Amino acid sequence: MSDQQTKQRTQAETLAALKASVRRTVPNALSIDVGSTDQHTGYGFWLSEVHTDGGGLLSVTDPKLLDQLTDDAFAYLADLDWDGVVGEDAQGYATIPLLREVPAGTRVIYAAQSGVFQYDGPSDHGAFEQIAITFGGGSVYGLHCDVGRVAPEGIPIPVKDDRVAIAKRERGQYPTWHGPWELSVDGHGRGFHRTKRDAAAEGLRVAAIADWHAGLTEQPKSV
Numbered sequence: 001m002s003d004q005q006t007k008q009r010t011q012a013e014t015l016a017a018l019k020a021s022v023r024r025t026v027p028n029a030l031s032i033d034v035g036s037t038d039q040h041t042g043y044g045f046w047l048s049e050v051h052t053d054g055g056g057l058l059s060v061t062d063p064k065l066l067d068q069l070t071d072d073a074f075a076y077l078a079d080l081d082w083d084g085v086v087g088e089d090a091q092g093y094a095t096i097p098l099l100r101e102v103p104a105g106t107r108v109i110y111a112a113q114s115g116v117f118q119y120d121g122p123s124d125h126g127a128f129e130q131i132a133i134t135f136g137g138g139s140v141y142g143l144h145c146d147v148g149r150v151a152p153e154g155i156p157i158p159v160k161d162d163r164v165a166i167a168k169r170e171r172g173q174y175p176t177w178h179g180p181w182e183l184s185v186d187g188h189g190r191g192f193h194r195t196k197r198d199a200a201a202e203g204l205r206v207a208a209i210a211d212w213h214a215g216l217t218e219q220p221k222s223v
Contacts, residue, residue: 012085012215018076019098020214023148024163024186025069028053029098032073036082036092043081045088047073051095053146099148099213108150109157110143111206116153117143151212154220157204164203166196185210 022029031051037044047070050058058066080086088094102108108119113131123130123144130144143150163186174180179194185206193199211217 011080014076015085016215020210023098026050031095031097033095045077045080102147107153111149111209117141119150120144151209152220155208155212155217157208161207163207166199
């Protein structure tokens, strides 16, 4: 691999890490806007906006959080080359999607439940997710949800991840119809589970799906 190829791969990994960071901070983020710096250096970008589901803009819903993300993103964007991995236009601006495409009909893993499903596209009911029997599809259930909640079957799922934290709560500190094991992934609460094993399994799926969408893991060969 040439020095230029190595540099481009490193910059692609940096951009992927930024995507993952934004999604962890704003789980419903769909894309980010970036612009090139006004210096004549040939490199450097800044984050200007985060687009969320439903057509939302972080500059409107939470401008303080956008300011924080802009500061945090500087470490990732400051050294990225122009005419490189960002794909900016002639004016130096780019809208970067944070999620990979998952075509309808793809067999997927799902953040909220174990097993393999057939992804049938976004839900028809907004944030409500739908699981239904797909007639003629054997034992695989059809799933409608946000594409960020799924990834193709076969992506690597870690056996351990520092982002996954599980804590046992005392009676009265959790909904009785759930369980005492509280899951969080990278500081974001994911609810309660009846067993520690179930909590860990969901947390590791969530981490694996996030990494795949950010481009930190390869596309399964079967996709």
